[in-house]
Amino acid sequence: DAKTTQPTSMDCAEGRAANLPCNHSTISGNEYVYWYRQIHSQGPQYIIHGLKNNETNEMASLIITEDRKSSTLILPHATLRDTAVYYCVGRPLDDKIIFGKGTRLHILP
Amino acid sequence: NAGVTQTPKFRVLKTGQSMTLLCAQDMNHEYMYWYRQDPGMGLRLIHYSVGEGTTAKGEVPDGYNVSRLKKQNFLLGLESAAPSQTSVYFCASRPLTSGRRIRDEQFFGPGTRLTVL
Numbered sequence: 001d002a003k004t005t006q007p008t009s010m011d012c013a014e015g016r017a018a019n020l021p022c023n024h025s026t027i028s029g030n031e032y033v034y035w036y037r038q039i040h041s042q043g044p045q046y047i048i049h050g051l052k053n054n055e056t057n058e059m060a061s062l063i064i065t066e067d068r069k070s071s072t073l074i075l076p077h078a079t080l081r082d083t084a085v086y087y088c089v090g091r092p093l094d095d096k097i098i099f100g101k102g103t104r105l106h107i108l109p
Numbered sequence: 110n111a112g113v114t115q116t117p118k119f120r121v122l123k124t125g126q127s128m129t130l131l132c133a134q135d136m137n138h139e140y141m142y143w144y145r146q147d148p149g150m151g152l153r154l155i156h157y158s159v160g161e162g163t164t165a166k167g168e169v170p171d172g173y174n175v176s177r178l179k180k181q182n183f184l185l186g187l188e189s190a191a192p193s194q195t196s197v198y199f200c201a202s203r204p205l206t207s208g209r210r211i212r213d214e215q216f217f218g219p220g221t222r223l224t225v226l
Binding site: 034036041042043044045046049085087095096097098099100101102 | 113140142144149150151152153154157159165167168197199201203212214215216217218219220
């Protein structure tokens with residue numbers, strides 16, 4: 001039932017920018033897109049969210065396409081500690097928040 | 110603040126036994142959620158609650174029941190445990206905010222690792 005699709009895994013060299021794509025072509029116009037990451041077996045942690053404008057915070061940047069059908073999470077200078085599973089999640093009005101399988105990001109030394 | 114806590118952290122059950130997982134949050138959050146995570150499956154929503162006294166079904170509700178008698182607690186019950194319910198269970202809570210642009214993300218607990226033999 002997940003409304004988002006992401007690549008299963010990605011590699012990125014340490015120090016380089018990690019760009020994680022997400023397809024969310026079926027989310028509604030008022031549905032925010034949230035990104036979380038899960039390190040090892042811990043609970044997921046919030047990274048960033050947005051609706052239709054690009055967003056930036058101390059952790060990452062979020063680029064949302066003008067048609068809102070996809071977005072990209074950017075970790076500008078990836079470190080080994082960024083190795084995790086990253087989830088792109090829609091926030092529907094009924095609050096039935098469904099996660100997909102996420103992208104497993106490997107940061108290579 | 111302790112945030113979101115889950116009890117117990119680990120549990121081993123035999124098939125057919127029952128148990129209750131407790132999720133507690135001290136952030137006065139309105140919304141609470143139960144997810145399960147199996148290897149390679151991501152998180153799947155079991156049940157959720159949009160306020161005290163309310164519950165709703167998620168993606169995989171069969172075999173589970175929930176109750177939200179107090180705002181700070183969300184209980185997940187397994188009436189007759191099955192090996193297919195072996196999983197890691199995560200609870201999450203989220204505040205009610207007036208503006209959706211406001212940061213109102215889910216806060217997750219550390220998880221409960223359940224094995225059903």
